[in-house]
Amino acid sequence: MIKNYLALSFIIFCIAFTSVKAQDTPVLTFNIPSQNNLKYNRFLLNPTFSFVGEDNTYVSLYHRNQWIQFKDSPKVYMLAYTGKFSDRAGFGFGLYQQNLGVIVSFGGIANYAYNVKLNENMDLTLGFNFAYYNSGVDRNRTVTEEPDPILLAMRNNSLFSVKPGFNFRYRNFNFGVYAENFIDYDFKSNKLAKDYSDKTFSAHIMYSHEMSSLTDLFEGSSFRLMARGKVSQENDLGLGGSLVVDFPRFGWFQTGIDDFYGVGVGLGFHFTKRLSLGYTYERTIKEGLVNLGPTHEITMIFSFQDRILAHKKTLTAKDTLSQIEAIDKKIASKKPKDGKPEFDKELELEKLRLQMDDSNMHLLDMLMQEDSLENIRKAEFEQKVKNLMDYVKRENAAKEATAKPITLRKSKTGKKIVPKTMEDLKDAENGYYVVAKSADGKDVIERYESLPEALKSYEKKKSGKEKDLYIIHVDNPEELGPNENHKNVDTNSKNKNDETEDSREGSVEEFLKNEKAQREISARTEEEIKEFYSRKTTKPRDAPKKGNKLSVAGLETGYYIIANVFAAQENTEKFMEKMKNRGIETSYFINPKNNFRYVYLKKHSSWKEALISYYSNVDNSYFDPIWIMSINTN
Known part of the structure; x- marks a missing residue:
């Protein structure tokens, strides 16, 4: 049985190392050691880190068992959800319990970070951690020979803590400050906690680097190097540093040093695209604490997005923005005199949506969010779009090259x-x-x-x-249609089937009306349609986007060949008149979502028929950009 004085001396010993001071009840303020949270739960290091450097959202289970050779050593348990949930903000919340001998602190923590983009190379992120917790003595863990009236009279304290911080980024460097326990409000006394709240301030400088030269298993790898200083009202300046190397395909390695907690080394492994596990071993090197033993940390993580795809998306967005911003400064500096754009930006963006594949749509979203688009000139906008489309073509070509059928x-x-x-x-x-x-x-x-x-x-x-x-x-x-045997004969010899195909040049519309042709079309693959009709025109087209779908009340179901989009009725009528003078009949419908007018050249009942019109440039009559829009289709 443990005697009263032994229990009391144990409490005093714990308090000596955790800056916990006593009034009538010992209080353990929110102060989770965070020096090893380099990969996950980084908002404990600085509240802005739920946004800075994040590319995913995740749930984590975290446990820290400190100085294990000492009985009833400090322990931390935490369940947290955190990560980047928009292009401008990070968010997190969690439940935690902190044990220090017989003193227990239990509560919740919420995090919010907001990013302000200053320019392409600089941004500022503001963040807050809010903690509400209940702290006091766990009577179930105090053993005395007789009931102790002092312990029985103790009541737990409920506290609310506000912890602000900021981070400034310049290129690959980050600088930040964090005010821990900046405000601690004690609900028991209804006033700010001053007697047992040790104000702590920390600052960091961090360098991040993407190792783009690595490929295969190490593709997408990066590292972060950080130096950190920490000072409190009672302790002198403490210094620390850390390094984490991230390998998105299989795990991570981390190491760090802190002049109080010592040296830590950790490894993490990705078991699936979403499930990961990390372990850190820490050993203090501070005189007087060495004999307390090592510290162990375990973190289990479940990511909400495919880890590799989320990382690639972030890298692609960075590369694309760099290309888009690489425009001649003389063009960029020229602004309209009245401050208004000289063209309809929203209309041009709508045209881009029609032709870009869904897998590349996030690149267009990045372009739309640029502040520089607010008062942009047409020449500059066209240059940005050209850079974007060139990048997409290179990406698609690279994919096809790695998987040639x-x-x-x-x-x-x-x-x-x-x-x-x-x-x-x-x-x-x-x-x-x-x-x-x-x-x-x-x-x-x-x-x-x-x-x-x-x-x-x-x-x-x-x-x-x-x-x-x-x-x-x-x-x-x-399996080919009766007129497609040209693929399996000598190109220098012509048979009747070839002559039949050649005779269709310039008469695609009549061909589509033929019942026999309908059966032939249904047997063809999309690649076969593209290959054949691209040879029948002077301007071959890339494959059309498939995701253009729209519901328009009163409009006949089908696949429409769109030639242009206009915001004003006057411009719509001018374009249709121009087409009529060229011998091309057109019509239009209004998109109920944006009230834009979509001028179309043809309407087809099936996707493959629309493909023939698309690849043949509408029977070799229209060579400007066109799109296929599915109207009222399943």
């Missing part, structure tokens, strides 16, 4: 089957097949109608568990 043809006809093995592919339906090996060595085969769809699946599987990835293009001649 293998073409498979069979000379004899036969019954079509659903392939389950590589051997089955020779008797499979025409199309693009993504083939991989599962963890147990079995073939995993998925069919797609077009190459872009197959490439999208291929990119997703690259970061998964599948191995030996291929794209197989099954292109058997018996």
Whole structure:
């Protein structure tokens, strides 16, 4: 049995090392050691870090067991949700319990950070941590020979703490200050807590670097190097430093030193795209504390977004912004005299939405959020758009280069089957097949109608568990329409089928009305349509975006070939008159979401018919930009 004086001396010992002072009840103020939270729960280091350097949101379970060779050593338990939840703000909240001998503190912490962009190279982030907790003696852990009236008379304290901080970024450098326990309000006494609240201020300087030269398993790796100083009302200046190296595909490594807590080394592993586990070992080197033993920290993390995709999206956005901002300063400095833009910016952005693929839409969002677009000139805007589209083309070309499909043809006809093995592919339906090996060595085969769809699946599987990835293009001649055998004959010799195809040049509209042609179209893949009709025109087009869908009451269901978009009725009528003078009949409808007028050249009942119009430049009659819009379709 522990005697009264022993329990009391234990409390005094704990208080001596944690800046807890007593009135009538010992109080443990919110002061979680945060020097090892370098990868997750970084808002404990500075409240702005829920935004600065974050690219995901996550839930974490955190436990710190300090100085384990000392009985009833300090412990921390925390469940937290935190991360970047918009392009301008970070947010977090959590529940925690802090034990220090027989003194217990339990409560919640909330975090908010807001970013203000000053220019492309500089921004300022403001953040706050708010903590509400209840602190006092845990009577269940105090053992005395007889009931102690002093302990029985003690009541717990409820406190509210405000902890502000800021971070200033210049390029890859970050500078910040954090005021811990800036305000501590004691609800028991209804006044600010001064007797047991040790005001602490910390400052940091941090350098971040993306190791873009690394590839394969180490692709996307980065490191952060930080120096930190901390001073309080009772203690002198304390210094510390840390380094964390992040490998998005498999884990991270961290190390740090603090003149009070000592040296810490940690490792983290990503078990799946969302689940991670980290461990840190810390050993104090301070005289008088060495014999207390090491400290262990364990963190389990569940990320809400695919970790690798979220990281890539952040890197892509940074690269794109750098390209977009690299415009001639003389052009950028020229502003309209009346301060108003000389063209309809929203209208031009709507046209970009129509042609950009969904996977690249976040790049357009980044462009739209730029403050410089507010009073931009047309020439500057067009340059920004050109840089953006060039970047998208390079990205798409890089993806296709890494997954060039293998073409498979069979000379004899036969019954079509659903392939389950590589051997089955020779008797499979025409199309693009993504083939991989599962963890147990079995073939995993998925069919797609077009190459872009197959490439999208291929990119997703690259970061998964599948191995030996291929794209197989099954292109058997018996599946082609009766007039497509030109693909399997000598191009120098012409048969009747070739002559039939050639005779269609300039008469696509009549061809689409033919019932036999309808059956032929349905048997073709989108790649085959593109390949054939691109040869029939002087201006081949890239594959159209598939995500342009709209519901318009009273408008006939179908796939519309859009030629232009206007905000004003006058401009719409001028364009339609211009088209009429060229012998092109047009019509238009109004988008109920933005009231823009969409002028269209043709309407088709099926997607593949629309593709023929698209790739043939509307029967070789219109060579300016066009889009396909799905109206009232499922």
